[in-house]
Amino acid sequence: MRARALVHLASQNLRADRRGALVNAGAACVGAAALVFFLALGIGVGQAARRMFAGDTRLVEVVPAAVSLGGALGGGQLDEEAVARLGALPGVEGAYRRQTLRVPVAASQPPAGVRVNWPQGFTVQVPVVGVDPGLLASDVAKGFHFEDAQAGGPIPVLASRRLLEVYNKTIAPAWNLRRLPPGLDLVGLQFPVRVGYSIIPLKTEDKVYDARLVLVGLSDRVPLYSLAVPLATVRRLHAEYGKADPGYSGVTLEARRPDDVPTVAAAVRRMGFGVDEGDRALAERVGLAIAVTAGALALLALLMTALAALAIAQSLSASVRARTREIAILEAIGATPGDVRSLVLAEAGLVGLSGGLVGVALAFGAALLADQAALRFLPDFPFRPDTFFAFPPWLFALGVGVSLGAALLGALAPAAAAGRVDPARSIS
Amino acid sequence: MISLRHITKRFVDGEEEHLVLDGLDLEVAPGEFVAVVGASGSGKSTLLYIAGGLDADFEGEASVAGRSLRALDADRRAAFRNEAVGFVFQSFNLVPALRAVENVMLPGLFARGGRGAPSLHALRARALEALSQVGLDAKAERLPAHLSGGERQRVAIARALLSRPALLLADEPTGNLDAKSGESVIALFAGMVARGTTVLVVTHEERVSKVAGRVLHLEQGRLS
Numbered sequence: 001m002r003a004r005a006l007v008h009l010a011s012q013n014l015r016a017d018r019r020g021a022l023v024n025a026g027a028a029c030v031g032a033a034a035l036v037f038f039l040a041l042g043i044g045v046g047q048a049a050r051r052m053f054a055g056d057t058r059l060v061e062v063v064p065a066a067v068s069l070g071g072a073l074g075g076g077q078l079d080e081e082a083v084a085r086l087g088a089l090p091g092v093e094g095a096y097r098r099q100t101l102r103v104p105v106a107a108s109q110p111p112a113g114v115r116v117n118w119p120q121g122f123t124v125q126v127p128v129v130g131v132d133p134g135l136l137a138s139d140v141a142k143g144f145h146f147e148d149a150q151a152g153g154p155i156p157v158l159a160s161r162r163l164l165e166v167y168n169k170t171i172a173p174a175w176n177l178r179r180l181p182p183g184l185d186l187v188g189l190q191f192p193v194r195v196g197y198s199i200i201p202l203k204t205e206d207k208v209y210d211a212r213l214v215l216v217g218l219s220d221r222v223p224l225y226s227l228a229v230p231l232a233t234v235r236r237l238h239a240e241y242g243k244a245d246p247g248y249s250g251v252t253l254e255a256r257r258p259d260d261v262p263t264v265a266a267a268v269r270r271m272g273f274g275v276d277e278g279d280r281a282l283a284e285r286v287g288l289a290i291a292v293t294a295g296a297l298a299l300l301a302l303l304m305t306a307l308a309a310l311a312i313a314q315s316l317s318a319s320v321r322a323r324t325r326e327i328a329i330l331e332a333i334g335a336t337p338g339d340v341r342s343l344v345l346a347e348a349g350l351v352g353l354s355g356g357l358v359g360v361a362l363a364f365g366a367a368l369l370a371d372q373a374a375l376r377f378l379p380d381f382p383f384r385p386d387t388f389f390a391f392p393p394w395l396f397a398l399g400v401g402v403s404l405g406a407a408l409l410g411a412l413a414p415a416a417a418a419g420r421v422d423p424a425r426s427i428s
Numbered sequence: 429m430i431s432l433r434h435i436t437k438r439f440v441d442g443e444e445e446h447l448v449l450d451g452l453d454l455e456v457a458p459g460e461f462v463a464v465v466g467a468s469g470s471g472k473s474t475l476l477y478i479a480g481g482l483d484a485d486f487e488g489e490a491s492v493a494g495r496s497l498r499a500l501d502a503d504r505r506a507a508f509r510n511e512a513v514g515f516v517f518q519s520f521n522l523v524p525a526l527r528a529v530e531n532v533m534l535p536g537l538f539a540r541g542g543r544g545a546p547s548l549h550a551l552r553a554r555a556l557e558a559l560s561q562v563g564l565d566a567k568a569e570r571l572p573a574h575l576s577g578g579e580r581q582r583v584a585i586a587r588a589l590l591s592r593p594a595l596l597l598a599d600e601p602t603g604n605l606d607a608k609s610g611e612s613v614i615a616l617f618a619g620m621v622a623r624g625t626t627v628l629v630v631t632h633e634e635r636v637s638k639v640a641g642r643v644l645h646l647e648q649g650r651l652s
């Protein structure tokens with residue numbers, strides 16, 4: 001039997017039993033809609049979480065152990081020797097030193113060229129960390145350099161990519177500051193600062209002077225609330241202010257592959273150092289929670305689809321029983337048992353296909369409504385996504401495919417029963 | 429056209445076995461109009477189903493339209509029914525959900541022919557032509573429920589005509605019709621015979637057997 005003839009006849013049969021077809025399509029539709037909705041939610045929230053906790057999956061942040069018995073049992077200070085040993089670990093591609101600046105830096109004026117209603121007398125303490133330039137080289141904007149400027153020149157800094165969002169959603173509303181316009185290119189902005197000045201009493205150094213920071217790039221490798229300067233700048237300032245060298249505050253290890261990270265982290269711990277899980281652990285916990293929740297909901301949706309398949313199986317079985325004589329007539333005029341099986345499967349296929357298409361459309365519509373509701377009722381927070389849903393093309397195909405598959409699965413037994421109808425016994 | 433030799437058919441009902449056809453022989457020449465008459469339950473319909481390839485569970489040799497039916501598997505028997513045989517039943521056996529023209533199109537939907545098979549459009553045109561031959565082209569879009577008994581039987585005949593079969597098998601074709609409708613059906617059969625179609629009709633109505641070229645009596649599983 002040709003496919004067009006099969007579809008023609010199947011659609012005629014469905015038209016004849018509109019109610020049954022609608023019920024079956026509805027069952028398939030609900031399963032597909034739930035599956036697509038929950039998976040789209042899981043993917044969308046996962047993507048939002050990744051934007052919120054953006055990080056390089058190949059990095060391991062090494063910190064001195066919280067409690068150390070010194071070099072005898074390994075660990076202790078993160079000095080040059082320790083950095084060399086860390087850099088030589090299997091799976092490590094690079095070791096980049098970090099050193100927190102222990103000279104206070106404060107900003108009492110807004111960046112030059114940016115219209116911000118900076119409050120009178122408002123001073124922000126700026127946490128600064130020095131890093132090996134190699135760690136951030138790929139994030140330095142074209143035309144800028146990330147290397148220590150000699151005294152008097154603007155100090156190159158990199159900021160976290162997420163800082164603008166956090167500023168706009170948290171800092172600006174809290175301090176009643178003007179928000180920065182979206183899409184603003186911050187690279188090249190200069191910030192007037194006072195080196196040696198602290199807002200904490202008795203922490204201001206004897207020597208305080210004005211300097212300028214110039215933003216040379218944005219990076220996910222810079223801690224959210226710090227500015228990164230070249231390591232050489234931190235060393236220079238420490239020397240200038242007579243600060244003793246306590247070793248590095250951290251070492252960032254770059255693994256060759258994300259899969260190497262657990263092995264590298266374990267080796268670091270064996271060496272007696274700590275691993276700052278920081279954003280990564282949070283991101284992993286959030287990601288796991290999202291994956292588990294989305295997985296459970298998707299499982300529920302699959303269960304609903306399985307129930308839909310059972311409902312379709314029951315309904316089609318009843319339909320085949322009721323149409324035994326009709327099937328016998330078809331066989332009398334030339335339908336093979338295979339034609340009859342195909343016809344029942346085609347009816348189920350059309351039901352599953354239409355149910356799946358409507359289900360996917362329903363899921364899409366429900367997602368739009370949910371986004372509208374979120375926009376209206378949820379407070380604005382950093383990295384709040386425009387949508388909590390993601391609909392990759394394969395998800396549409398999956399929704400329709402699962403609905404179609406469930407309908408066909410439910411139709412297997414009724415189709416087999418239809419193929420066994422004996423025309424000679426059933427027609428008279 | 430039909431050659432049935434030593435056909436035996438048994439039905440088993442619980443522990444009881446019923447012998448319906450007992451070594452029956454039948455020869456029907458091409459273009460012949462043969463009526464088989466007999467009492468209810470004499471096995472007339474069974475004989476028709478065996479000759480039409482609907483029932484393959486029998487003993488003996490059955491050769492119809494050049495095909496040995498016992499040698500055919502289920503798919504080939506279906507192809508045989510589709511290409512060589514047209515069935516007309518007492519209770520019309522139309523698909524209630526399909527319009528008259530769609531019922532007539534049905535054999536064409538199951539036709540084998542791969543790419544050479546007619547399109548749905550062409551099939552519809554042929555179905556309308558068949559309905560025209562039985563005088564029902566004006567009611568082509570009606571559902572069977574909206575047709576009279578005689579009209580339904582004419583739709584069934586148009587369906588049997590669609591594949592232009594060499595053999596028409598009719599099982600009590602006028603059993604549910606009034607006198608006038610029965611006459612029109614009989615006239616249609618006569619016209620088909622005149623055009624070379626072989627017709628084997630089982631009936632217990634004299635008005636049908638009167639127009640047949642040969643009348644056979646089925647008693648105790650044998651023809652006489």
